[in-house]
Amino acid sequence: MMREERVRRLPMALSALVALTLAILPLPEPAAVFRPDFLVLVVFYWSIESPRAGGLSLAFFAGVALDVIHGVVLGQHALALTLMAAWATHLRLRIRVFSILSQSLTIFALLTGYQFILFWIDGATGNPVTSFGRWLAPVTGALIWPLLVGTLSRLHER
């Protein structure tokens, strides 16, 4: 058990780091709105795949990293990511046996919930983003989910 966890931590850390890089990579103006929340997707993946290896602490610290990068109130992304990762962990046994389409739909729901918590805290702390564009990220995130699962499962099954 211990051995297995240690083996799994490396791909987890690596994928989180790559996702973090993708999150801050500058994109041209029209494409930036469509950028999926890579780090969030990676956290969801590991919450479903092996909740014991990282689990909620991974979600929390990834959220804090996002807070620092986006320069918003500290704890905002951490709260949203913790709650949604906990939900994903709770649903993991069902999600694993879903068809890939149902998985994408579930991930879409989780991402929308994540955006909603962000939206709510943005408003509560007094700097709301009212643009409709922020609700595009869950759509693109759900669309690339199959790709992400394929890549990450290859990565750690080697």
Next chain:
Amino acid sequence: MLAFRGSDTSSRSTGLLLRCVLFSLLALGLIVLDRRYGQLDRVRRVLSVIVYPAQVAVASPFVGWAWFRESVTTRGALRADKDRLEEQLRIAQFKLQRFDALEAEIRRLRALRDSTAGLGERFIIGDIMKVEIDAFRARVLVDKGARDGVFVGQAVLDAGGVFGQVAHVDQLTSVVILISDAAHAIPVQDNRNGLRTIVVGTGDVSRLKLPYISTAADIVKGDLLLTSGLGGGFPAGYPVGTVVEVKRDPAQSLADVEVSPAAALDRSREVLFVWLPPGAPTATDAPLEPPPAVAPKATTPSKAAARPKAAQAPKP
């Protein structure tokens, strides 16, 4: 095959719930501490140093590419560049001759009025890092931070005019909020007649607006708006933008005024951080003669008010 192979079947729902509540409370605590008490600046600075390598790593290919392009430019391009820069320098020096004289005159007049001569701000130059911060907010990351003395609320300029202000400061970097951000407002003064108002961002990088102008106010297309220095955040007298459109609907009490920013908000690569000298001058009470260095063709205020079209296109 897109399948998970995880094999833990033990349902540890209670443990999960407990940890979820624990981490959520921790996050909520962070939010309250940061928002209500502002106690986490130090923590944020330390954390930002940790993510700094990732930001540098992402920005470095762009820096490398710029360096590569600079190193392989041809001799001809360099010569053309040099000619252009020399010409710019000559024009700038030509204007500066008058500027020196005018500055001396202002000092003398201020001395007569017993106010401190608040000219001569201090600057440092920062490079904008090619890193995405937020797709929905107009913010950029600049490679100068608390280490260089940058502080929150500091005015940031570029070669064209006012660029924005510092939103928050980390140890090595700082985040600058652009004047085009929907949450940003800056006090300005019309260069033609001294009318004071506030320029508000729209979220669109090429457009600002004046939401508090009554339909009867004297503002016309082409008016240059300068910082008024009211509020103390920005130094007075720097260009913010030019009025490009004024829509007056008689049914409304406020006019719809569009402004195009003077700074190259989406193209600048370097910005200036400004330190105001203590006791910097704020807006002038009466409309003075516009500074000729900025608007050489503008007429005196009374004439301009009578014939608004005379003051169009004041930018050299």
